[in-house]
Amino acid sequence: MMLDLYAASCEGQDVCLSSLCLASSVAPSTAMRKINDLITRGHIRRMPDPVDGRRTNVSLSPRTFRFIDDAIAEVIEEAKVVAGAPPDGDDSHGPAGVS
Structure with a gap:
């Protein structure tokens, strides 16, 4: 659920509560318990849909968005190290790995 909300936020999309429940692949009551927790x-923040008052949208809090964003950036940097690429900001090898 959290990654679904992260991806939607990166794409500037709204996520309605019922869609998040369906995407969780668990019983709706289980999904709602987790969402409420x-x-x-x-x-997670809950807010009314500005277009359709019958719907409720949910999104990550700014703090949680930053936490997930930072965690993903760390994983990408670690993957670069494992793959043998220099980490971001390491210009010691010059262009295309030339010293």
Whole structure:
């Protein structure tokens, strides 16, 4: 659920509560319990849909978005190291690895 919300936020898309429940691949009651827990903990925000008052949208809190964004950046940097590429900001090898 959190990665779905992260991806939607990166793409500037709204996510309605019912869609998030369906995407979770668990029973709706289980999904709602988890969503309510994440709301209580401050990881997810719930707000009315500005276009359709019958719907409720959910999104990551700014703090949780930054946490996930930083974690993904760390994984990408680690993957570069494992693959033998220099980490971002390492210009010691010059262009195309030429010293």
